[in-house]
Amino acid sequence: MSQHTISPEITFAPDHSGGTKAIWRTFIILSVLTVIELIIGLAIYNIHKGEHPNATLVLGFKGMVCILTLAKAYYIVSVFMHLGSEVRNFIMTIIVPLALFIWFIIAFLWDGESWKNLRNTNGGSREYKPATEQQHVVPAKTEGKKD
Amino acid sequence: MSSVASTHDVVSHGHSDAHHEHHHHETFISKYVFSMDHKMIAKQFLITGIIWAIIGGFFSVIFRLQLGYPESTFPWLEDILGHWAKGGKLHPEFYYALVTMHGTVLVFFVLTAGLSGTFANFLIPLQIGARDMASPMLNMLSYWFFFLASIIMVSSLFVQTGPASGGWTIYPPLSALGDASLGSKIGMDLWLVAMAMFIVSSLLGGLNYITTILNMRTKGMSMTRMPLTIWALFFTAVLGVLSFPVLLSGAILLLFDRNLGTSFFLSDIIVAGKILPNEGGSAILFQHLFWFLGHPEVYIILLPAMGMASEILSVNSRKPIFGYMAMVGSMFAITILAFLVWAHHMFVTGLNPFLGSVFVLLTLLIAVPSAIKVFNWLTTLWKGNIRFTPGMLFAIGFVSLFISGGLTGIFLGNSALDIHLHDTYFVIAHFHIVMGVASFFGMFAGIYHWYPKMFGTYLNNTLAYIHFWVTIIGAYLIFWPMHYEGLAGMPRRYYDYSNWESFKMFGGLNEFISLVAMIVFAVQLLFVFNFFYSIFKGRKVTTKNPWEANTLEWTTPIRPGHGNWPGEIPEVHRWAYDYAKDGKDFIPQDVPVGDDESKHH
Amino acid sequence: MKDFFVVVIAVMIFIIIFQIAKASEYVSVLKGEEKSRKQNNKINGFMLITFLVLGLIGAWYCNHLYYGKTLFPQGSASVEGEEIDTMLYVTITITGIIFVITQVLLFWFAFKYQEKDNRKAFYFPHNTKLELIWTTIPAIVLTVLVVFGLKHWFLITGDAPKDAVVVEITGHQFSWDMRYPGKDSVLGKIDYRKYNQPSGNSLAVDFEDPASWDDIHVAANMYLPVGRPAKFVIHAQDVIHDVGLPHFRLKMDAVPGIPTTLWFTPKYTTEEMKVRTGNPNFVYEISCDQMCGQGHYSMRGTITVVSEAEYKKWLSEQKPEYFTLFKDKDPDANKATSDTTKTTTVAANMSAAH
């Protein structure tokens, strides 16, 4: 395996002996995850079509999609990008900075949510929902659009 | 021994063939212009940075004239500024353009590119024992993207409607609406494009610095043996690589809002009597994006100065730096925290109070590693045998300014106090001292210390001492009284205070500050003169290691060629701070550990 | 001509300094590097300690000159601001002590341990105990500051008391407009698409909202009663502005599309402040604290704090904007109805119009 040492910085050749089996297996996993995501997506669509959309259920489904997406990301990074077979330290230098995203996301969305509250209450002075909000009715089954 | 050395010779230089080629046929272009030698690129960054510093400093002199003498006219201003200073009176629009460009130029072009661009390029390969950067090609591109950014930014000064004038933070909607301000017309587009180029430059540089430090260290140079300068530059590069992209996103979105009619940052706007169709965006979102970069940017500016000050303090105290691991650890903590605290710049934007309180906690946490660093520097001086070289003086000045400016950060990080002090002169005083002047002091310390290595000559000492003393006294005279203006609630970025009952009593003080600012600026010109004069006429360096320092750069020839070491790269056997150990004044890093040596590190 | 002389003199000073510097370099070469280094050391060591002493005196002198000009001798003009002043004093005291100690140590060490022939530097690479001490102490001090800070932060960013006077303040390039909710204490809706519809509707009030019919629009100067909490609802029309209230120790951005708020309780009337500050021209000023374009520096609003009675009187003299824009709806102009039935009549008129 080491007949093609890439550069002298490398002391042993990384292992690439694994056949294409892992690749195809990952492909199948990714496909299955995507199909599940689609099913959930359609489920959300159908909930929205119902008379009284159940907000908690939708939220739960959306949470599931997020987790599935992270799983997909894990397989792409770990198998397709071979990060899984790198040296542990290297993996950590990639993963740890990505942890910054946690606070990045929380803080941004949190503030976004609070802008909504400010808008809806005119800075806490009164209920100030825009007209469109009051008429939040069920979307129609066929669309009012023609190409 | 020799076999080891020869393998790592190749190791530390993944492209050794390229380097040998370069030695043989170097033309003027390949040696001085499109050079791939990290030392030449460092000098290019430095000289471009110095030119920018003169420009940025000169801007401040002009707008300080307006602030100091709001009633007077200066006919010569019309000669240089044309319609922006009709009758010698600065136009408010151009006043704001100058303020904006002063900030942009000094923060990005001088203290980011000019500071870490110079010293990361110069010191990383030399101090870790590498022949060059990991990718000299990208390194060269990094400079030329910076150059391109400079050209675009300069060109924005000459457009009819003037350069960007919305403050260096370019908050939309002001910066997004051409109708809201003249500077938000074409000048703003040029600003954004220039910054995009600049971000590419800093990215190319940063990736190179990180990879070089990780992959190219010479044999024996473990991470914990690296000089603190390298650690600082490493963290700086990490900050840059992870935070600049977020500014890039913000800049791209802003460009779209300006030119394609999108609604990223715009909603519910009536400008110049027109109702804009944009809806759903948020102006504050840009501030989040901006400060996600903007806060790490503060440390991008400050960390290299910290690193160099640590190194220079240790060398000239003839003592090891106190608490090496604590220093590294606190820089690491600062790096992490820098990413978590951005919204403390936004306490008065209607930020969610609970979110704000988390930001207060995280922000004030930064004070702990900063305090550790200060105490460690003080202890490094304690019981030393101190030589006051110009570099050392600037390093001491850096510590003094860092203390002064850092302590006022405790006021501003505490949200309840920030409400009162936000956007007043208190803020100006705070960040000018802690990240403006202090970083400049770090930069000057670095220049004075490594100038002999860069050019093979010394700077003139007398001029250097004059430079130091006028600058530190001037800096305190300028910025110390500003705290009082801030405590009186005097807002920043005002063209004229004379119509305000609450602020007009500071007219005399403003005049005094302007006067000192001009003197300090003149003395910087003295330094610039010293810098260029000494390249050609300075006293020649006659010894390899003039400061008797331990680090590897002083083991190269006085004027190292491309490749740094003519023979093998020295192997490292110890950390960089064996000063005063076992009765020896200093023990360079490439000296093997003797049997009788006491154990430490 | 004067400028020219200034330049000539500056250049001459430059040349003289440069000649001196060059000469001194020759001298030092003649003297030998070692000797000149020692001489420089002595001079700079002395300079450093002098700088410390003069600097501390200078800091005191600066305080002497300018403390009187800050807002602290007159005290906070709002009840909530008093605590901010206390916090400031506490923070200044703590940081001041640290400042003096560290600066004195820095320059004293530098002076004391300057290079001497018989001195050997002390090999002292680290000391865990010492490092732990100066990690813990700042952490504790900061915790105390944070706790006080957050307590106050939650007070002023929290909900305003129920009896607060609500005033809407709208920033646009380059002035402020105020709107009072009128008798019903509810502000009419704002819809930016309604700007200048009907003509003169500069605040883009949605007059289809009945709550807007008694709203009072005043420009540039705001009246507030003393001793009663005041809550601002802050809007901006074009770019980000900032309602800066230095005397009340408050400020808040005005952001287009996102209403923000602040509240405080004025403690002194404008007349009382004239006496307290000894300035007969005293006025509470609203400064725009967020860069908003070329007229940023002139975006000035004022607040007149008066007694509750005066405030009521002033308010009753103001005419709702609705009546100035829809003249036909104005009962005063029509002389049709009495004050008490005004609102209902207006409502009837409106529904009839629809």
Place this chain on the structure above:
Amino acid sequence: MSTTAIPAGTKWWNGGRSPFNSSYGKVMMWYFLMSDAFTFGAFLISYGTIRFSVNDWADPNHVFNSFPFAGHANLPLAFVSLMTFILIFSSVTMVLAVHEGHKMNRKAVEKYMIMTIIGGLAFLGCQAWEWTHLLTGEHVTLMHDGTLATLATTVKSNPWGVAVPHDQVLAALQKTPHDQLINIVNSLGHGGAAHHDAAAMSHDQLISTIQAADLHVNTVGRPAFGSYFFGITGFHGFHVFSGVIINIVMYIKTRLGHFDQRGHYEMIEKAGLYWHFVDLVWVFVFLCFYLI
């Protein structure tokens, strides 16, 4: 996952070798992708923040429910799923190319690179169709002034607000000016002979034609929706495009035997990293715009 035994006593951080056992180029590529992840992250987080800050947002199931050549069939998510599979599959061919590269198998590398390039181009084609569909497809919308008008999905306009009840649509029809009615009638389906002469129809005729069509109308949505959709998918598309260019260059270099001369196919590996990253970003774009 690593199966190779790391030599005992390896002092990774002692200098003289890469602590990650990787060439500088690969390390640099990884860190570049990290920084690019922050660019995309910032975009997507901005999008999320804006969505959190408003009361209503376009429902992806309604916006993206068409398929080429499928007429007006309501097929939510179908087309975007196809795009997702194209990209995943091109990732597989890419990783196979890298795999063959390790074995120095030039012919196989060429084959898989071609397949990857085709996958990339197919994805770009799909995106072009989708954009065109949104930019040209006009929908009847209740405007802010209470009239009805036709709007396309662009960065400036958004016909995907909340649904309007039938009686409000009828009321709005009465307020709608004549020329807007003509536009609406013209937009009602293609062909229908009755609509050919909309311009000639009287006001009442127009209204009754529209009533007969039993329109389902939304209010005007937030322009920010289109801004983010086109902005982010455009930026992703730009990455795909540059990825295709890089892959083409790599293909040519493979064909010319550059990597055989160099003795390793690391460039293919680096291009592969970039390509997978593009796929990775799509996974998140897919999540943010189409699923939630």
